[in-house]
Amino acid sequence: MGAYNQIFKAGGVNFDKHAPFYAVPQFKDAYFPIASTKTALARKSMHSPPFSKEAVRRSEHLITDMLAKFLDLLSGYVSGARPVDLTMGVRCLTADISMNYAFQRPFNALDEDGFQSQVIMGTDASSRLFQWLAYFPGFVGGVFRVAENLPEWLIRRYMRPFALVNWCLEVCRDQIAYLQNRSPSENTIRTVFDINLNPNREKGQFTPTTSEMGADAFALLVAGTDTVAVTTVMITWALLNNPQMMQRLKAELREVMPGREDTVDWAGLEKLPYLRAVIREGLRLGYGAPGRLPRVVPSAGAVLCGQKIPAGTVVSSSAYVYHQDPHTFTDPQTFRPERWLAPPTGGSSEMDAKFVPFSKGSRSCIGINLAYAELDLIVAHLYRRFDVSNAGTTDADMQWKDCLAPVTKGHLKVTVKESVD
Numbered sequence: 001m002g003a004y005n006q007i008f009k010a011g012g013v014n015f016d017k018h019a020p021f022y023a024v025p026q027f028k029d030a031y032f033p034i035a036s037t038k039t040a041l042a043r044k045s046m047h048s049p050p051f052s053k054e055a056v057r058r059s060e061h062l063i064t065d066m067l068a069k070f071l072d073l074l075s076g077y078v079s080g081a082r083p084v085d086l087t088m089g090v091r092c093l094t095a096d097i098s099m100n101y102a103f104q105r106p107f108n109a110l111d112e113d114g115f116q117s118q119v120i121m122g123t124d125a126s127s128r129l130f131q132w133l134a135y136f137p138g139f140v141g142g143v144f145r146v147a148e149n150l151p152e153w154l155i156r157r158y159m160r161p162f163a164l165v166n167w168c169l170e171v172c173r174d175q176i177a178y179l180q181n182r183s184p185s186e187n188t189i190r191t192v193f194d195i196n197l198n199p200n201r202e203k204g205q206f207t208p209t210t211s212e213m214g215a216d217a218f219a220l221l222v223a224g225t226d227t228v229a230v231t232t233v234m235i236t237w238a239l240l241n242n243p244q245m246m247q248r249l250k251a252e253l254r255e256v257m258p259g260r261e262d263t264v265d266w267a268g269l270e271k272l273p274y275l276r277a278v279i280r281e282g283l284r285l286g287y288g289a290p291g292r293l294p295r296v297v298p299s300a301g302a303v304l305c306g307q308k309i310p311a312g313t314v315v316s317s318s319a320y321v322y323h324q325d326p327h328t329f330t331d332p333q334t335f336r337p338e339r340w341l342a343p344p345t346g347g348s349s350e351m352d353a354k355f356v357p358f359s360k361g362s363r364s365c366i367g368i369n370l371a372y373a374e375l376d377l378i379v380a381h382l383y384r385r386f387d388v389s390n391a392g393t394t395d396a397d398m399q400w401k402d403c404l405a406p407v408t409k410g411h412l413k414v415t416v417k418e419s420v421d
C-alpha cells in the first residue's frame, strides 16, 4: 500500500499520467487525459466546488428528479411482468443524472423506448475503444489518429463506434453552447461550468476553449455513467443471488420509508449501516474503475516497494489488486456486506486503507460525493419500491472486462413487482 500511496499522492512530487494510455481522440481537449498533474489541476480545480459534499446536498433534486422518472418508468413494467433491461435502464438514469447535474439539462436518455438510448451506445462504444487503447497504445493510438481525420460520412458508414462517440461529443458541445447562450435569469443554481464561464481572473481562473469545455462535458458523461451504473448492476446481481441480504436491506429501508413510495434524502440514507455496507461491498466488487491507471516516475526517480525505479518508468497499481487481497478481505470474491459493519462483526482500518475505488490524490475521482449520493439514493429507492427477480440472466452475462470502467458480457434482465408494504 506504501507504493500506491506514493504513486497516487496529493501534491508533493507528482507521478504524471502516462499520456498514451489516455489518448482517446474524443477526450483529447478534456483535462482528464492531461498528463501533467499541475496543468490538469488548473482546469480541474474550477470544476471541484460543485462536487463538494455540501454542493451535492444542495443540488440533490437534480439527482432525485431523474430517479423519480426512472422509478415511474419501471412501474410501467409491473403489469404483464415484461422483463426490463436493467443494465440499460440504470445507464440511462446515470447518464441523465450526470448531465442534469452538470447542466441542469439531461439528455433524456430515459425517454428512449426500452432504454435503448443512442447516448448509452456512444458511452459504451467509448469504453470499448478505450479497452483497445489500454492494451495496444502505440498501434491503436495511430489508428485513432487516422480515423480522426477521415470524412464524417466514411466514419458514419464504416466505423459505427467512432460515429457514436463523435455524436455524443457533439451533443456535449451543444450543452456548452446552451449554457453560453442561456439568459442569466435562468441561472437558478450554479452549474459545473459556471466558474469556467464566469472566471475570477484574480484567483487565476480562466475560460477554457469551447472545444475544451465540450470535451470536459463528454468526460463527465463517460466517467459518471458506466461507473455508477455497473456498481448498481453488480449490487443487484449480488442481492438477487443472496435473498437473505436483500431481505435485511429491505427491512432497514422500511424503517425510514414505511410506505413503498416514500422518499428519504441522502443525509437520511447515510445513517443506514446495512445500506452503507452494501454500497461499499458493491464498490469493492463492482470496481467502477478496476484496472491499471498508469503513471510516470518523476525526474528524481523513486523507491517503490524497496526498489529504486528510474525516472520515466511507467508504473501503476489498481483497485482490483487491493480489493482482492485475501489477507485484508477474507474470501475476497464473495459479496458479503457484513464485512463492513462495525467491529466486532467486521470493518477495520486496514480494510478502509485498502479500499480505493475512487483512486487517491490529486487525480482521484472528482465525482466521489455525487457517486455516493447516486448509489445511496438509487439502491434505497429502487429496492424499497420494487421486488426484483432475475429474468434469465446468467453468471456468464455478468462477467466483465476492464474497459476503464467494467463492461459486462451481457445485460442484467429482471422483472419488477411493486413491493408488498
Ligand code: HEM
Pocket: 031, 032, 033, 040, 044, 098, 219, 220, 221, 223, 224, 225, 227, 228, 231, 287, 288, 289, 293, 357, 358, 359, 362, 363, 364, 365, 366, 367, 368, 370, 371
Ligand atoms: C462508482 C462511481 C465512480 C468510480 C468508482 C469512479 C472512479 C474513478 C477513478 C478511479 C478515477 C481516476 C482515474 C484515473 O486516474 O485515470 C476517476 C476519475 C474521474 N472521475 Fe470518477 N468514478 C465514479 C463516478 C464518477 C462520477 C459520478 C463523475 C462525475 C459525473 C466522475 C468524474 C470523474 C472525472 C472527471 C475524473 C478525472 C479526474 C482527473 O482527471 O483528475 N466519476 N474516477
